[in-house]
Amino acid sequence: MANNTTSPTPMAAPGCPMFDVTNYTCSNALILPIINEYTWSAGTRAFLYLLAMFWCFLGVALIADVFMCAIEKITSKTAKVRIPDQNEPDGVKIIEVKVWNDTVANLSLLALGTSAPEILLSVIEIIGRNFEAGELGPGTIVGSAAFNLLVISAICIISIPEGEVRKIANMRVFGLTTFSCIWAYVWLSLVILVISPGVVDLTEAIITFLMFPGLIIGAYLIDKRPCMKKEEVVENGMVGISLEEKSETIPVEEDKSHKNLLKLAKELGHESLDQGIPPEEAAKIVAAKLTEKEHHSRMWYRINATRSMSGGKKLVPQVYSAFKDQVYDVTKLPEEERAEGKMALTTKDHTAGGTKAVIEFTAATLSVLESEKKVRIGIRRYGKMDTPATVRVETINGTATAPEDYIHLEEDVHFANNEQLRQLYVEIIDDNEWEPDEFFFVKLALPEAEENEDIVLGNISITQVTIINDDEPGKLEFGKPSIIAKESSRRVRIPVNRINGADGHVSVAWKTRDITAISGKDYQGGEGVLKFDHGETSRTIDIEIFDSMKPERDESFQVDLGECDGGAELGKIRKTIITIVNDEEFNGLVSRIVNLTKANMDALQLEDSTWVTQMKNAMNVNGGDLENATFIDYLLHFLTFFWKILFALVPPPKYLGGWPAFILSLAVIGFMTAIIGDLATLFGCLVDLNDSITAITLVALGTSMPDTFASKQAAVGEKTADSSIGNINGSNSVNVFLGLGLPWLMATIYHMTQGTEFKVPPGSLGFSVILYTACAIIAILLLIARRFLKPFGQAELGGPKWPKILSAVIMVSLWVFYVLLSSLNAENIINVQIGG
Secondary structure (H helix, E strand, C coil), rough: CCCCCEECCCCCCCCCCCCCCCCCCCCCCCCCCCCCHHHCCCHHHHHHHHHHHHHHHCCCCCCCCHHHHHHHHHHHEEEEEECCCCCCCEEEEEEEEECCHHHHHHHHHHHHHHHHHHHHHHHHHHCCCCCCCCHHHHHHHHHHHHHHHHHHHHHHHHHHCCCEEEEEEHHHHHHHHHHHHHHHHHHHHHHHHCCCCCCCCHHHHHHHHHHHHHHHHHHHHHCCCCCCCHHCEEEECEECHHHHHHHHHHHHHHCCCCCCCHHHHHHHHHHHHHHCCCEEEEEEHHHHHHHHHHHHHCCCCHHHHHHHHHCCCCCCCCCCHHHHHHHHHHHHHHHHHHCCCCCCCCCCCCCCCCCCEEEEEECCCEEEEEECCCEEECCCEEECCCEEEEEEEEEEEECCCCCEEECCCCCEECCCCCEEEEEEEECCCCCCCCCEEEEEEEEECCCCCCCCEEEEECCCCEECCCEECCCCCCEEEECCCCCEEEHHEEEEEEEEEEECCCCEEEEEEEEEEEEECCCCCCCCCCCCEEECCCCCEEEEEEEEEEECCCCCCCCEEEEEEEEEEECEECCCEEEEEEEEECHHHHHHHHHHHHHHHHHHHHCCCCCCCHHHHHHHHHHHHHHHCHHHHHHHHHHHHHHHHHHHHHCCCCCCCCCCHHHHHHHHHHHHHHHHHHHHHHHHHHHHHCCCCHHHHHHHHHHHHHHHHHHHHHHHHHHHHHEEEHHHHHHHCHHHHHHHHCCCCHHHHHHHHHHHHCCCECCCHHHHHHHHHHHHHHHHHHHHHHHHHHHHHHEEEECCECCCCCHHHHHHHHHHHHHHHHHHHHHHHHHCCCCCCCCC
16 A cells, blocks of 8 residues: 655754655555655545556557467467378478467467456566565456456356357366366465465465466366377367368368358459449458458457457458448348349449439330230439420331331420429220231430430330230240350349230240259259239249359250140240350459458458558557548547557567567566556555455456457357357466466565565455355356256357346346455455454
């Protein structure tokens, strides 16, 4: 606790005492205050210390980001291994394997990364107090463990979307870390309350410290299971394989990732054509989709959470909001649901951005029964609507001629201001003679006197009108004997026409037949019945075309018409051949999206940045992605700008295997935790708050906040609960074994050289440890019950709504109970004597 007294210092003149302005209330911490605050009020100082403490929490989170990027670089190191392979020319295959075992990395460097502030705070406090025990470091470790296990677990339980669950996959390692976590605090209670109450000797300190490598070795053995037969080893639901087999799967996984990338790129290529999405935005959507589908470690979520808290560069590409609703959210749907929402290709914008009026027919083809005696022609206008417009309409003979089959029409059609639709009628001659179907054309033209350049014709400036003889049911045939289908179109529409009559309801059977294209692989083949209503003259058979990874494509299949019903007959064209070919323009677009996606993915790598990249990301909000930056991003960027610029000077992890970044960032974390320790001590002194209460509340919450956001994101984003709550117990164990074992070891060695004892008064720490241990056992039993009981969904996270809420309430209530009783005991409002 900082000095909270004011000492008078006598002056030379008798009777004239004077206060020493360098020794005032709450002024004696390890580093702070750095300026004289003698004239400041206690309230002002407390408020500023509290703000500074939260600001430093953000700084520690940011430097921990750098620290864990260095850890990622270190633990991702690979080594080349030579294995026998008969398929290789020299009989030996060289592969790359990871040096670090994932479980060992999680419990050593990665756990150290998330626990570094708590561990260093405890070490620095011991050194700053001349190797005497303090309350801030141990209190922060226990308080952080309570918050992690109780509050973070509650948040993860309730964050899972309704109807979904998340289970722990690696139960063996989870069981070990859970036992280790409970044992760590039981051992802590035994040391300070039973074995040698109030004193920690060298043997106890050594045992506590050695439990850390013991935990790592135990987790490694459980992960490898050397005593089990190969066929009995199951990992994440898959039969285990040898080193050689694992290594051989790496190219397979890479090939699978490339196929997923190509598939998504083609899908977004279609959307880019259909909806006018720029390739750059399509590449961002592909990168975001791939990132979502990948499995990520707890460290990845921790770093992403920290960057979100500071307005920094996110690890998931930000999709522009206009395209997010348009495409990105749609691509997250199941494939069969997405197929229902496919849109037709858009055409050229004749309106020139709304500056011209466009006039065209409402349909490119029309059919009319001869007995109807007239056909309605629809004309529409769009684009510029605030001016009048005129268009010339004229009929042109085809196989139908005027005046024998229809009455010739030639007239001007006028559109008033804001008028959108006009219609006119062409008279049809009805006779009693049977004749084949005939057609004529209706054409639009701008009058010669029309000098207004703001009026243009649209795509449908000519429409074909077919006069159907309605005295017979007609004949059914394909519109063409062969059709070229581009792979990029994703489906081919095969027209079937009804000619020489349209009377009554008729149908025709159809069936596909493979030639060089294979049904189910290249296209969706099958058979069916195509029905025509009375007067209906044209229908289509839609066949889905599958994407192929082939650079060149020329494959064919055939569709045959079969038995007719309703009195109809087959026409001349009874079969059609569909040839599937590549679309070079589309393939070029896909290739560009793939390359842009790879560039986006490379930019998201944690350990591949340079000093220039680090400084650029530090100086720009949202890593330079201003289009997707929110007001909160700007605010957080402003608050953390100093820390970002300062920490951008740390060597990037890509240099020297990440070790310079690891060492320097660890040193910075140590210095900043010393500042936080001073701020917490001085704040507690000024508001008359016990160090142990400050530790289990403000400091514990501040150091655990990045883990809170990271665990929530991992719970929602991962398929299992391992990355969200699976590592909590391991981190809590490391906190005790290193956060208390290391400073205890240093202090006991120091006191042994001095011939004294290292005293650790049980006091509030002993009560807090026993209380937390009881709450932790209840919480773990609740998680076990959730895994095996149906009412909870048989999973640690998620499940039915009300049991999920009940579990979260129980967890948070346990934390409130722990904090409340620990605080009351520390302030002697309740007096629980443990260990004398």
